[in-house]
Structure formats: structure tokens, C-alpha cells
Amino acid sequence: MNENQPNRRSFLKAGLTLGAAAFVAPSAAIANVASRDDEFKIAVGPYLQTNFNNEMTILWLTNKNATGWVEFGEQADQLSQKAYGKAELGLMQANSKLNAVTLKNLKPGTKYYYKIVSKEIKDFQPYKLTYGATASSAIEEFVNAHRAKDEVSFLMMNDTHDRPESIPQLLALVPDKKQDFIFFNGDIFDYQTDERQIIEHMLQPCVDNFAKHTPFIYVRGNHETRGKFAREFPQYYMHVGHAAFTLGPVRFVVLDTGEDKEDAHPVYAGIVDFDDYRVQQAEWLKTEINSKEFKKAPFRVVMMHIPPRFSGDAHGPKHCTELFEPLLNQGKVDLVLSGHTHKYMVHQPDKALNHYPLIIGGGPRTGTRTITKIKADRNKLVASMLDDSGKEVGTYTALKK
Numbered sequence: 001m002n003e004n005q006p007n008r009r010s011f012l013k014a015g016l017t018l019g020a021a022a023f024v025a026p027s028a029a030i031a032n033v034a035s036r037d038d039e040f041k042i043a044v045g046p047y048l049q050t051n052f053n054n055e056m057t058i059l060w061l062t063n064k065n066a067t068g069w070v071e072f073g074e075q076a077d078q079l080s081q082k083a084y085g086k087a088e089l090g091l092m093q094a095n096s097k098l099n100a101v102t103l104k105n106l107k108p109g110t111k112y113y114y115k116i117v118s119k120e121i122k123d124f125q126p127y128k129l130t131y132g133a134t135a136s137s138a139i140e141e142f143v144n145a146h147r148a149k150d151e152v153s154f155l156m157m158n159d160t161h162d163r164p165e166s167i168p169q170l171l172a173l174v175p176d177k178k179q180d181f182i183f184f185n186g187d188i189f190d191y192q193t194d195e196r197q198i199i200e201h202m203l204q205p206c207v208d209n210f211a212k213h214t215p216f217i218y219v220r221g222n223h224e225t226r227g228k229f230a231r232e233f234p235q236y237y238m239h240v241g242h243a244a245f246t247l248g249p250v251r252f253v254v255l256d257t258g259e260d261k262e263d264a265h266p267v268y269a270g271i272v273d274f275d276d277y278r279v280q281q282a283e284w285l286k287t288e289i290n291s292k293e294f295k296k297a298p299f300r301v302v303m304m305h306i307p308p309r310f311s312g313d314a315h316g317p318k319h320c321t322e323l324f325e326p327l328l329n330q331g332k333v334d335l336v337l338s339g340h341t342h343k344y345m346v347h348q349p350d351k352a353l354n355h356y357p358l359i360i361g362g363g364p365r366t367g368t369r370t371i372t373k374i375k376a377d378r379n380k381l382v383a384s385m386l387d388d389s390g391k392e393v394g395t396y397t398a399l400k401k
Helices: 008-012 166-171 195-209 274-289 292-296 315-330
Strands: 042-049 056-073 081-084 096-103 110-125 128-136 140-144 152-157 181-185 216-219 243-247 250-255 299-304 335-338 345-347 358-360 370-376 380-387 392-399
Touching: 042 110, 042 195, 042 216, 056 128, 081 096, 096 110, 152 166, 166 195, 166 370, 181 299, 181 335, 216 250, 243 292, 250 274, 250 292, 274 292, 274 315, 299 315, 299 370, 335 370, 335 380, 345 392
Parallel strands: 152 181, 181 216, 250 299, 299 335, 335 358
Antiparallel strands: 042 056, 056 081, 056 096, 056 110, 110 128, 110 140, 152 370, 243 250, 345 358, 370 380, 380 392
């Protein structure tokens, strides 16, 4: 076990909702953005993350160490408000290439305009800081979703495995661009190598296609836990683990299913402890399904990379079935969304086993790739899975009970 891992009690006290997910301050290890020239500039971004609690986190990277902020407002020509990265122990976020600024207390259902601004730090001495050039983005916009809205719509992608071209190709199959968010259900990468891989194989395609104005949510797959950069990887996102949040008629629960092999497998070299991590999440899920927010929601959707069933006899999938399926049944979950198997399928509820419907997205290769669109109002939830030709290959409808 990693000696820095929190014990179970501290884990359960840590406010495990998306709204309480703390952004980890970037370490020196992630300061690797390469520039083709010496000009200070924004390397990638902005991209949006949110907890749907009248907040929006805006992230971006520069090619050199800097300090940054966001200018925003309700009119494009009046960006009169300014927000900075979270201060830690009195020190504002600075001298880093990675920026994360959270706009708080936003008005529900309101459109906001914003731009990101960074000022290069050329020299950082104990008693003298020397600034360089300033770089800023164009003015972008987003709508702060109203948590009590009548309808919610989102898309799910999974298992693209370092094929960045799949992101725009799959998105193009859904002409309606009015989704509340995009959900990445794990294994967007084969393993974690370095910062450039994260930028080129996910962040940049997202920024180019939607992430400046539509937020995305991301949960790790088993492949994101692998490689020398796996421990730095979460710092590029507001959140990559388990969480719960409400938007419109849906209570969303996100589970981080960890690895699919046993912790003692030689490939992990004795430096993982996913069994205990899943046990901790099961305890958290037990609390979540008994919460007022979960019970009162017209629909309850669980999103997890490794399916709780129908994903083979490896240790991780079996452990997920053992821990999570009884709780999913007890909680009367309306839909589970997964990936991992690379074989798209819609599994109907089974009174003897899985009481919940399960949609498993496809794999990375042409002909197996899928995008799933989900829309729910207060009476009905409809999920439709498309393959990469645009053909519907699975559907499920849930009615309010």
C-alpha cells in the first residue's frame, strides 16, 4: 500500500462529491510543455470542468512558468470580474505552467463570457520577481447549467486508447451540440507516459472541438493507472476519480474501478492497492445510495469504466461485481454506463442478477468505436448508442417509477 494513501476513516470524511473534489497543486514534474520558439504563449486551453454547483473551473497550460487569471462577465464587452487560482496557505497559484481557476457563485442558467490571461515569470528570486510577456485567449463563452433544469443531455465516449482522431470523429456523429457535458469513461490512453501525450491525445482535441464552452467529466480506466506518469496525470483535471452530483432530474454517481488484475500481479511491482481503494468506494457508495439527493432523484445513473458484470473473470471485474452490484441493486439504479470490454452491448435488467440495465461502449478500432447519447427529463430517460458509421447499435429507455 502507498504509505501516503489516506486511511478509510479519512477517506470517508473527505467530502467525496464532485463539488468537494480539490484540485491538486501542480508539481514540478508536470512542467514539461515544450515550445517551438522562445515566445511566451498559451500552450493548450482553455478547457472546462465543473461540479454543477454554480461553479466552473477553467484550466490551461502555458509554455513557460507564469501566473494567470480569468476575466469574465455576463457581457462579452464587459469582463469586469477577475478570478485567480486557489490560494494555498496564503500563496496564490503561480510559477507554474498549469493553471486552474474556479469561478464561484455563478448565476444558474446564465451565459458567461471569459478569457484566460497569463503573465510570464522570467525570474523568481526570494525578494524580486521579474515578469515577462502577457498572453491571453480569445473571448469564449459557456452557460452555467441550472441544477434544477427540467432536462439534461450528455454524451459518453470510452476506450479510445491513444487515438485522438476518434474524439472529433465520434462527436461529429451527433449534430446536436447542446449537451450539458461530455463524459469520458476511461481508457482514453494506453498508459501514462508524459505531459505531451495528455495534451496531444486528449486535451487538444477536446479544446479544438468543444471544451472551451462545454465541460467534460473524466473517470480513469484501468489503463490510466499505468505508466510512469500515472501519478501526475490527475493534476491536469479537476477530477478523475469517484464522485456524485445532481443535474436536472438525474443523480450521477461516478466510480473509479481501478485495475483489472490483482494487486500482486508482477506488472504492478508492488506499488498499487486497488483492492482497498474499491472497498473504500463501496463504503462511500453505501452512504450515497442512502442520501436524500440519491433517493429523491427521478433517475439515478452510475458511470464506471469496468462494468459491474459481463466483463470476464479477471480479478478486478470480479471484485467490482462482488462489491458494487449488491449496492446498485439495493439503490434501484436506473442505468449503468461502462466500457472496458471493447464489445458494445446493451444488457437488460435481470431480476436474478443485475436489476439495472447496463450499456457497455465499444473499443478503439474502426467498426467497434461508439458514442452514447443520453437525454433525460423528469418522466423518461433515453440512451442511444451509435457505432462509428452513425448506425444505432443499442438503445434503452427508462420511465420514471
